[in-house]
Amino acid sequence: MHLLKVGFNYKSAPLEIRERFMISEGNIDQAMVQLKEQKSILENVIVSTCNRTEVYAVVDQIHTGRYYIKQFLADWFQVDKEDISPYLRITESDGAVEHLLRVASGLDSMVLGETQILGQVKDVFMTAQEHQTTGTIFNELFKQAITFAKKAHKETAIGEHAVSISYTAVELAKKIFGDLQKKHVVIYGAGKMGELTAKNLHGSGVSNITVVNRTFANAQSLAETFQGEAKPAEQLQEVLQDADILISSTGSESVVLSKESVESIQKSRKGKPLFLVDIAVPRDLDSEISELDNVFLYDIDDLQHIVDENLAARKAAAENIEIMLEAEIAAFNEWVQTLGVVPVISALRQKALSIQAETMKSIERKMPDLTAREKKVLNKHTKSIVNQLLKQPVTQAKELAANDNKEEALKLFVDIFGIEDDVKEELQKQMEKNHTKLEETDEKVSFPIMKNVSTQ
Numbered sequence: 001m002h003l004l005k006v007g008f009n010y011k012s013a014p015l016e017i018r019e020r021f022m023i024s025e026g027n028i029d030q031a032m033v034q035l036k037e038q039k040s041i042l043e044n045v046i047v048s049t050c051n052r053t054e055v056y057a058v059v060d061q062i063h064t065g066r067y068y069i070k071q072f073l074a075d076w077f078q079v080d081k082e083d084i085s086p087y088l089r090i091t092e093s094d095g096a097v098e099h100l101l102r103v104a105s106g107l108d109s110m111v112l113g114e115t116q117i118l119g120q121v122k123d124v125f126m127t128a129q130e131h132q133t134t135g136t137i138f139n140e141l142f143k144q145a146i147t148f149a150k151k152a153h154k155e156t157a158i159g160e161h162a163v164s165i166s167y168t169a170v171e172l173a174k175k176i177f178g179d180l181q182k183k184h185v186v187i188y189g190a191g192k193m194g195e196l197t198a199k200n201l202h203g204s205g206v207s208n209i210t211v212v213n214r215t216f217a218n219a220q221s222l223a224e225t226f227q228g229e230a231k232p233a234e235q236l237q238e239v240l241q242d243a244d245i246l247i248s249s250t251g252s253e254s255v256v257l258s259k260e261s262v263e264s265i266q267k268s269r270k271g272k273p274l275f276l277v278d279i280a281v282p283r284d285l286d287s288e289i290s291e292l293d294n295v296f297l298y299d300i301d302d303l304q305h306i307v308d309e310n311l312a313a314r315k316a317a318a319e320n321i322e323i324m325l326e327a328e329i330a331a332f333n334e335w336v337q338t339l340g341v342v343p344v345i346s347a348l349r350q351k352a353l354s355i356q357a358e359t360m361k362s363i364e365r366k367m368p369d370l371t372a373r374e375k376k377v378l379n380k381h382t383k384s385i386v387n388q389l390l391k392q393p394v395t396q397a398k399e400l401a402a403n404d405n406k407e408e409a410l411k412l413f414v415d416i417f418g419i420e421d422d423v424k425e426e427l428q429k430q431m432e433k434n435h436t437k438l439e440e441t442d443e444k445v446s447f448p449i450m451k452n453v454s455t456q
Contacts, residue, residue, distance in 0.1 A: 001042060002062050004090055005096040006069045007054030010110050013087040018257045021077050021084060028124060032133040035072050040064040043135045045142060047103065049120055051110050057136045066090060095140065097329050104149035105321055113314045114159035118149045120191045121138040140335060148328050152245070155324075158317035166196040166249075168303045168310070169277040170204055173245050176275055176296065181205040183244040187228075188236060190218040193249035193279060195225075196453065210243070212236050214250070214369045219443070240265050248284040259288040261297060279303065308438060341401035343412055343429075345394050347422035352386045394418070 010018065012147050028046055035044045036057065055073070059065025070088065074081040091099050102108040118350050123371055125142040128134045130376040134142070174180055181449050185206050187194050201209060209228035213219035213237070220228035226299035232241050236257070240246060250256055257276075266274065278285040278299045284440045362368060370378070393413075398408040399401040414420050 002059050002065065003093055003096040003141075004055070004057045004062070004065050004069065005054055005099050006066065006073075007047075007052060008087040009052035009054065009108070010058050012089050017087055018050065018053070021053055021087075022050070023053060025158070029127050031076060032128055033071070033131050034076070036133045037201055037417060038068040038072055040068050043138045044133050045125055045138055047121060047124055049117065054099075054103070056096065058135070058410075062092060062096070072134070074161070077124060088251045094329055094333070097332055099139065100145050101325055101328055103223075104145040105152045106149070107321060111164060112311065112318060115153060115159050118153075121149075122146050122165055122197070136339065137156075137336075141332060144328065144332060148324070151319055152321045152324060156317035156320050158314050159233065160192055164196070165197075165279050165303050165307065166193055167200050168306050169197060169247055169279055170297075170307065171297060172277065172303070173247075177244065179205075180245075181207065184208045184210070185247065186210045186212060186239055186243045187222075188212045188246060188284065189250040189280065190215070190249040191221040191249060191251065194247075195222055196221060197247050197249065197279075198226045198228070202220075202321070204308065208238055212239060236380060237261055237265055240274070241268055243274070245277070247277045247279065249279045250284050252280070252284060253282060255286050256284045257289070258286045260323065262286075262289050263292055266292060267294060268374070277303070302374055308364065318414045337401055338398060340406065341343045341397050341410065341430060343423050343426035344397055344414060346426045347414075348397070348417055349390060349417050351417070351422050352390055353383070355387050356382050391407040 008017070008021070021047060021266060023150060024428055031048075032044055032046050033059070035041055035046065040059045040061055041057055042060060043055045047056070048055045055069050057065060057069060059069075070081050070085060072086075073084055077084065087422070089213040100121075103414070104118055105119055106113040109117055121142070125134070125138075127148070128142075129139070170180075173183075174341045177183055183206065185201055185208065187198055187201075187209065190211055194211070194213075195360070198209060207227070207410070209226055210231055211219045211228055212231045212233055214233045215231045216230065219232070222228075223230040233256075238376075240262075240350055248256065262276075264276070266272075273296065276289065276295065276297045278297065281300060283299055285297060285299070287297070287299070315431075359382060360375075363378060365376065394455075397410070397413055400406055400413060403409050407446075414423055
């Protein structure tokens with residue numbers, strides 16, 4: 001078996017392509033189930049967001065896997081393969097593992113270190129599990145990726161430094177005022193930037209939000225989304241009488257708030273501090289406003305300087321995560337190496353426990369007067385003997401799985417303990433769990449999972 005990642009992201013496909021070939025959240029489960037039915041596909045998880053659509057798959061053969069994933073994408077979007085193939089990027093084995101780790105930890109995101117993608121990966125993995133499109137390999141890999149991403153964010157604090165203008169504006173306000181929950185924030189401009197700002201404010205616990213806009217209907221629409229209040233542009237100065245923070249992002253070609261206007265507002269506010277953030281280009285607020293007492297004005301250049309510093313901090317944190325990645329890939333490869341030995345160990349334990357159980361039945365037949373407590377003690381101690389006897393062989397089996405000639409070594413191990421039929425039974429259980437079949441054969445047992453899972 002082999003690991004594959006086939007898909008595109010914001011680096012390989014423009015927005016219009018990502019929009020066209022995005023699988024909606026409501027259809028992602030159906031897509032994964034449909035892909036699982038394709039030839040060569042053993043397990044799959046599909047991550048589809050505004051910035052990427054990527055298929056992660058365990059396949060029995062690399063080339064057929066690549067072919068059928070491409071064909072699935074073409075069929076799903078009802079296009080020719082030639083229409084989508086130029087945007088696809090394919091990675092195999094360790095490359096696929098590394099890519100998933102980078103995606104989950106935010107290293108491959110448009111906004112370096114963002115955490116939203118981790119939640120999206122976790123959600124789609126849970127959906128895949130619910131619909132049984134994952135098996136032994138991906139159940140381990142995706143759990144490992146999610147755990148790694150959480151650890152990386154916690155240890156490096158990569159996500160603590162704001163790198164978007166709207167988010168930086170909110171973070172700056174938090175630094176000046178501390179807790180924003182009781183502050184009155186005015187958003188002037190109901191466009192995309194205003195919406196992002198409102199979203200960041202709402203996420204920071206701000207409940208008193210007033211949206212001001214020239215088109216009152218747009219102000220109402222945005223205000224309703226975040227349980228705020230809407231006001232027309234004519235009432236801006238009146239609204240500022242009671243405000244703590246103004247974040248302005250209109251599309252005006254001239255100044256919308258002069259120094260004289262703010263000076264007049266401040267007189268009625270009795271010098272109460274007013275925090276103004278101008279993230280519009282051209283600027284909405286008169287630059288001379290900064291000369292007024294207790295008025296703090298920041299424009300987009302001030303914020304960009306903060307963003308640049310924070311981005312440098314994120315890049316430094318990302319370098320530390322890159323180092324952590326190598327150990328994580330090695331850990332996954334080590335786990336993969338043990339897969340072939342799992343049915344051997346299970347078979348050995350099962351055979352030993354069945355012998356112990358038959359021995360207990362024999363003892364009970366020969367000593368019918370044993371009390372329930374005596375039977376319990378005997379059962380416990382005979383199992384303890386079995387476990388102690390198995391400890392060294394189990395350790396040896398695990399070590400054999402890491403050898404270059406592991407296939408031959410494990411076959412010898414199976415022959416010595418006479419557990420070939422037991423191993424076949426365990427392998428069949430494992431295959432059924434992963435929705436595949438072990439073909440009937442009279443030949444010696446082999447270890448397909450250990451032998452063919454390629455991560456090199």
